[in-house]
Amino acid sequence: MNLPYSQNLPVPKLASAFGNTSATYKFYWLLSIIELVEHGQLTLSKRALFARMIGNAWYTVNYFHVFFGKQDLIQQAVQSLLKQEGMAIDVKKDLLLDVLENSVLKTTQQTLNHFNKNVPHRFLSPWFTKEKGATDITYRKHIYISSQTFENDCMYALHDNHIVINPKWTDYLKTNAKILKDFIYWNLTLFLQVRNPNVPDIANKLIRPPLRGSLNNQRKNYWDIVFKELGTVNCIFTGKSLTISEYALDHFVPHAFVSHDLIWNLIPIDIHFNSIKSDKLPIMENHFQSFFEMQKTAFEIMRNHAPKNKLLEEYLGIFPDLTSIHGFDYIRYKDSIQPLVTIAHNNGFGYLL
Known part of the structure; x- marks a missing residue:
């Protein structure tokens, strides 16, 4: 330039x-x-x-x-x-x-x-x-x-x-x-x-955005549908039972690091916990298993209820082949998330206590 x-x-x-x-x-x-x-x-x-x-x-x-x-x-x-x-x-x-x-x-x-x-x-x-x-x-x-x-x-x-x-x-x-x-x-x-x-x-x-992007689309057209199917979802961090009228949608790897709102990194959590979590990193040994299971369940529900939902395409960045549920692979998912958590920690992001 x-x-x-x-x-x-x-x-x-x-x-x-x-x-x-x-x-x-x-x-x-x-x-x-x-x-x-x-x-x-x-x-x-x-x-x-x-x-x-x-x-x-x-x-x-x-x-x-x-x-x-x-x-x-x-x-x-x-x-x-x-x-x-x-x-x-x-x-x-x-x-x-x-x-x-x-x-x-x-x-x-x-x-x-x-x-x-x-x-x-x-x-x-x-x-x-x-x-x-x-x-x-x-x-x-x-x-x-x-x-x-x-x-x-x-x-x-x-x-x-x-x-x-x-x-x-x-x-x-x-x-x-x-x-x-x-x-x-x-x-x-x-x-x-x-x-x-x-x-x-x-x-x-390099520049602070005037406003953070809204997660209304991901909430209304994805996770609310999951809640309607399941009734309740347990917070992966606190274990609290969440309902469609009372949950926060949060980034598993902090937004401050990934700088995007892709559906594969979003998870419903306890509203109170979300207010104190800030940009802390999840502990993979403690939280990834529950995160993966919740994501896989949500994906299965959405694929059955709304297979043409555009948000499902966001998973293709991790899973190139999602023609069957077997393509939603635990190891591949973890291998995509773990480096992000490690690099974020190396750059100064702290872990959840």
Whole structure:
């Protein structure tokens, strides 16, 4: 994916800012700049930018548990600030930004200010050559001084507590904001996929969805039919008898990891237990047998009552041949679920106690 061309701007230098990227900070730094420029701001507070970097990574780190790399400053900062400020994982972005920008906690201020050591000037490094023999300190000072006159048509001027967008770049950033953000997310996806090779759907874990998908279709057109046939179903976690009017539909492997609502991963459970289960992982030795039996029973009922139900097709991702019930194989099912649980645990998801 290429950046929009400009006859009057050194766009290749902007693109090269993402060369040899070893951490996510450049992606989130530019994303934060674009968001504020879209709001009409051209003199940007560094603290506001650092807070926005955290805000844009918050859900990806805390909810989806995507791994950024051992040395990544943003992932470490997000995890630290979650504890320092006592914020909820699903806090609204506007509230999070307000807290981070105005916090009086020294630990929060230090965590945010840590990005000032390298992020603002290193992003501009494609515009400024490092002289042979120059130290990192002298190179940093050179970029700060040179950027303040927008030397080499650099994107912004660096000051101690803020940056100023180069007027030559203003229209480009505003006009191409959506394309630039797509470019950032595309490259960030590639960057994170390398570090999370077995994690599904990285691209959709970079932005918090405005609303979680509804499970009304799966409930009304699948599990309610199962309940009408069986009368009651026992919760695989608590053993409580569930009825059609009182059950929660839950993801066996957490939605925060699989990022889908496919029927083969959904199971009716106790409403109260669902409210405290959160994104905890099932213990395969304790829960898979009951999960499998419930899924197989439901599949048999649905195949007899509504063989053309589109939801049945979702099982084909696990069972390529479902022409007979014998195709609903225990080992194949378990071999599909177990790696997901193991990888999710390796990425920070905890097990049910």
